[in-house]
Amino acid sequence: MKTSWTLKKYYFIICILLILQHVYSNKIINGLEEEVKKSEFPNGFLFGTSTSAYQVEGAYIEDGRSLSNWDTYCHINGVIPNGGSGDIADDHYHRYLEDIDLMASLGVNAYRFSISWSRILPRGKLGHVNPAGIKFYNNIIDSLLLKGIIPFVTIHHYDYPQEFEDRFQAWLSPLMQEEFVHFAEICFKSFGNRVKYWATLNEPNLYMEMAYLKGVFPPSHCSPPFGKCSYGNSDIEPLLVVHNSILAHAKAVKIYRDQFQEKQGGTIGMVASAYMYKPMTDNEADNKATNRALAFRVAWLLDPLVYGDYPIEMRHYLGTKLPIFNGEEKILIKNSTDFIGLNHYTTYFAKDCLNSNCTCMESDVLCTHGENRAIRGYVLITGQKDGAYIGDQMGMPGLYVVPQGMEDIVDYVNKRYNNLPIFVTENGYASNENQEGYDMDQDRKRIKYHKAYLASLARSIRNGADVRGYFVWSLMDNFEWRFGYTVKFGLYHVDPFSLNRSPKLSAHWFRDFLTNTTLNNIQAKSTI
Ligand SMILES: *[C@@H]1O[C@H](CO)[C@@H](O)[C@H](O)[C@H]1NC(C)=O
Ligand SMILES: *[C@@H]1O[C@H](CO)[C@@H](O)[C@H](O)[C@H]1NC(C)=O
Ligand SMILES: *[C@@H]1O[C@H](CO)[C@@H](O)[C@H](O)[C@H]1NC(C)=O
Numbered sequence: 202m203k204t205s206w207t208l209k210k211y212y213f214i215i216c217i218l219l220i221l222q223h224v225y226s227n228k229i230i231n232g233l234e235e236e237v238k239k240s241e242f243p244n245g246f247l248f249g250t251s252t253s254a255y256q257v258e259g260a261y262i263e264d265g266r267s268l269s270n271w272d273t274y275c276h277i278n279g280v281i282p283n284g285g286s287g288d289i290a291d292d293h294y295h296r297y298l299e300d301i302d303l304m305a306s307l308g309v310n311a312y313r314f315s316i317s318w319s320r321i322l323p324r325g326k327l328g329h330v331n332p333a334g335i336k337f338y339n340n341i342i343d344s345l346l347l348k349g350i351i352p353f354v355t356i357h358h359y360d361y362p363q364e365f366e367d368r369f370q371a372w373l374s375p376l377m378q379e380e381f382v383h384f385a386e387i388c389f390k391s392f393g394n395r396v397k398y399w400a401t402l403n404e405p406n407l408y409m410e411m412a413y414l415k416g417v418f419p420p421s422h423c424s425p426p427f428g429k430c431s432y433g434n435s436d437i438e439p440l441l442v443v444h445n446s447i448l449a450h451a452k453a454v455k456i457y458r459d460q461f462q463e464k465q466g467g468t469i470g471m472v473a474s475a476y477m478y479k480p481m482t483d484n485e486a487d488n489k490a491t492n493r494a495l496a497f498r499v500a501w502l503l504d505p506l507v508y509g510d511y512p513i514e515m516r517h518y519l520g521t522k523l524p525i526f527n528g529e530e531k532i533l534i535k536n537s538t539d540f541i542g543l544n545h546y547t548t549y550f551a552k553d554c555l556n557s558n559c560t561c562m563e564s565d566v567l568c569t570h571g572e573n574r575a576i577r578g579y580v581l582i583t584g585q586k587d588g589a590y591i592g593d594q595m596g597m598p599g600l601y602v603v604p605q606g607m608e609d610i611v612d613y614v615n616k617r618y619n620n621l622p623i624f625v626t627e628n629g630y631a632s633n634e635n636q637e638g639y640d641m642d643q644d645r646k647r648i649k650y651h652k653a654y655l656a657s658l659a660r661s662i663r664n665g666a667d668v669r670g671y672f673v674w675s676l677m678d679n680f681e682w683r684f685g686y687t688v689k690f691g692l693y694h695v696d697p698f699s700l701n702r703s704p705k706l707s708a709h710w711f712r713d714f715l716t717n718t719t720l721n722n723i724q725a726k727s728t729i
Pocket of ligand 2 (some may be wrong): 460
């Protein structure tokens with residue numbers, strides 16, 4: 202009896218030690234900054250920076266480019282803070298060589314960028330291919346390769362010729378599928394001999410929300426209770442937009458696989474917006490609500506691409522509102538992605554609205570007033586619980602620092618999609634500064650954010666996820682959609698008048714992380 206009691210005490214002490222060791226090894230003790238090493242990532246891992254065409258290029262009416270949906274939208278007075286637009290943006294169109302030099306100096310081995318549809322096909326299928334557009338992206342690709350930087354190309358990232366909107370309502374129409382396939386095919390033909398990583402579409406599962414549910418991106422469609430727009434139906438249109446996006450993706454992938462993949466030797470996938478969710482309480486209803494949140498946001502897009510149909514939860518709650526893939530389409534979309542691209546920034550609480558009253562707080566930026574509707578999965582999503590935030594607030598309303606979310610979302614995607622290769626195509630820290638500003642304290646938080654999220658990503662890799670790349674959003678401060686130039690994600694500061702780029706502390710940190718040099722006094726290195 203006595204020995205067994207001693208044994209129990211012994212086991213008890215071992216347990217405590219193991220827990221402590223776990224806590225320390227995960228560095229989840231308050232105040233202890235997470236450290237992460239490049240060597241924790243596999244060989245050949247892509248480390249890069251990310252941008253998109255409309256956010257950085259400028260030159261909006263040069264060399265045959267037609268007006269895009271975003272040009273039209275930004276030129277409507279008052280929609281973007283301080284009258285902001287992508288007319289000039291970072292003038293990357295003229296400064297791409299300098300920008301590629303910046304990337305080379307960071308030591309990245311990859312760059313994710315997107316192609317301006319209206320530069321390549323000013324009138325879509327109705328018009329010609331614009332040689333100046335092809336030349337511009339040829340120059341970028343060739344210059345990257347010269348510096349040993351791998352191009353990772355998003356074909357479509359939010360911007361398309363305005364004409365599509367005027368003629369057939371763009372993503373609301375199946376005609377957009379054919380337009381996209383045409384565009385993608387021209388990209389494969391023109392650039393595929395050098396581009397080995399293709400992402401078809403960027404975040405249709407976020408675009409639908411901004412553009413067709415809340416109406417805060419072009420074409421500003423929405424309906425009550427989600428918002429007051431002159432046109433739209435928030436309960437239906439987001440479903441059609443994602444449906445057309447999935448079919449457009451799958452048709453482009455089929456062409457790539459049938460006609461290009463073998464000789465060009467590349468890989469093709471889709472990029473999803475992928476927030477993580479935690480149950481508001483540990484009751485069963487909130488746990489189920491968390492699963493619904495993931496199904497209605499992430500699996501909505503990814504289940505069709507892997508399994509050939511929408512998640513059953515969506516069919517259950519949306520019924521006939523959710524479009525149907527016919528037999529042929531199911532075959533087309535199933536297994537239509539070589540990899541999964543995840544844009545991950547933050548984590549939210551999920552609260553059940555099936556069994557409880559979900560009136561959200563007016564002051565909560567995430568509140569849509571339609572929490573208790575099928576399109577939202579009967580889930581309230583918020584960053585607050587009992588007056589406290591889920592993590593430190595970033596400079597963009599509704600973003601919080603929750604590093605553990607990275608491991609959790611990658612684990613979720615890894616398990617649900619049988620270990621498909623994953624690229625983290627965006628991850629970044631938003632600071633809120635005036636246009637000229639550089640706030641070093643916020644940038645220090647950016648460094649801390651990237652370290653902690655990378656450490657979390659490294660854990661998911663140790664858990665067995667096949668993660669192959671990580672792209673910082675963004676290379677430089679740029680046009681942040683409806684926030685204009687008031688929210689900044691860049692590793693480089695861009696002066697709004699001279700457009701000169703200068704490295705922030707976070708750029709030095711990333712370079713040191715990538716080039717494996719020892720940091721002695723990072724503070725001393727600021728050049729701003
Ligand atoms: C740096 O390189 C050395 C030797 O190549 C390696 O042992 C170490 O783990 C690396 N450190 C980081 C931070 O990657
Ligand atoms: C999915 O498609 C790829 C490319 O066509 C093929 O190599 C792979 O075997 C397919 N996987 C499954 C599970 O069908
Ligand atoms: C839900 O809460 C709102 C505001 O507190 C209240 O007006 C409404 O009657 C409640 N509904 C139910 C079903 O309890």
